[in-house]
Amino acid sequence: MWGIKGGVGKSTTSALISASAAAKAKRRVLLIDADFRDGASRFFLGEEARNLKGWYDVLEVGGELDKFIHTLYNGYLHVIPSGTIESAIKYSAEIAEHGIEYAAKKVAETLFTISEYYDLIVMDTPAASFADIPILKCVISSLDAKSVLLSQASIVEIERTLKVAEVTMGFLPKAFVINQVNPRTIADPNERRMLINEVLNITSRKIKTLVILFMTRLYRRIDWGSLEVNMLLDCIAYLLWKKGRGQACMTVTRGLLDMELVKAIAEIEW
Ligand SMILES: Nc1ncnc2c1ncn2[C@@H]1O[C@H](COP(=O)(O)OP(=O)(O)OP(=O)(O)O)[C@@H](O)[C@H]1O
Numbered sequence: 001m002w003g004i005k006g007g008v009g010k011s012t013t014s015a016l017i018s019a020s021a022a023a024k025a026k027r028r029v030l031l032i033d034a035d036f037r038d039g040a041s042r043f044f045l046g047e048e049a050r051n052l053k054g055w056y057d058v059l060e061v062g063g064e065l066d067k068f069i070h071t072l073y074n075g076y077l078h079v080i081p082s083g084t085i086e087s088a089i090k091y092s093a094e095i096a097e098h099g100i101e102y103a104a105k106k107v108a109e110t111l112f113t114i115s116e117y118y119d120l121i122v123m124d125t126p127a128a129s130f131a132d133i134p135i136l137k138c139v140i141s142s143l144d145a146k147s148v149l150l151s152q153a154s155i156v157e158i159e160r161t162l163k164v165a166e167v168t169m170g171f172l173p174k175a176f177v178i179n180q181v182n183p184r185t186i187a188d189p190n191e192r193r194m195l196i197n198e199v200l201n202i203t204s205r206k207i208k209t210l211v212i213l214f215m216t217r218l219y220r221r222i223d224w225g226s227l228e229v230n231m232l233l234d235c236i237a238y239l240l241w242k243k244g245r246g247q248a249c250m251t252v253t254r255g256l257l258d259m260e261l262v263k264a265i266a267e268i269e270w
């Protein structure tokens, strides 16, 4: 899960996709919070997540990942907090000293020991600057992972994000999330049409496209108990794995995705 800008919703989407896979699609999911500042584990473990050991400690000190797991959704979702800032700093110093390939290899080795158990591993990354792109690229290719790229919802921002992704990574993502769509965009016929065209344009390149509106139920924390979030989990499960209820997408996107488009996105192999 990555983006070329901070605050586009990587952590929120990481949490939503993980919960959707675990609760709606009954996949065994591992969510790794790889952002020591404010990553996705907070949506499940609360503020306490900041003080827990986790991913960077395993990368740095070694040891087994499964010792740092927090289990949710009847055992379907395992969450690993990002870990201590000291370990994150050491890891970053190591990258500076030994290089990117070394760092990526360490990630791949760490995951290899545990990956067999899971159907899906979601990794929430910090905002990627250009300097981080080589690391991302290495990690994605060494794990043979699918990349999910996020952008905020302006057409300019979407195009820019895709262009930077293609040029710097050398490949397009498997899925693209257009997040924080302003409700006014949905209400305005012109903006609405432009956004639909953009979605069609992206899906025509065989990229799964998720559209998430700006919802107060997602702002700052995720209101897991709300009907809206529950519908969104259904929608994500349908678009990604054809589980859950596709019709939910029409409601949560206020009709921006019609059933035909929802089915077309669900059909895209990834
Ligand atoms: N669809 C949405 N509706 C409402 N608020 C949202 C939505 N998506 C994200 N937010 C809010 O935007 C802020 C940034 O989201 P988030 O932390 O997920 O982004 P990020 O890309 O992980 O940021 P960072 O680059 O800092 O890691 C948070 O306050 C979050 O609650």
Ligand SMILES: [Mg+2]
Binding pocket: 010, 011, 012, 035, 038, 039, 040, 124, 125, 126, 127
């Ligand atoms: Mg984040």
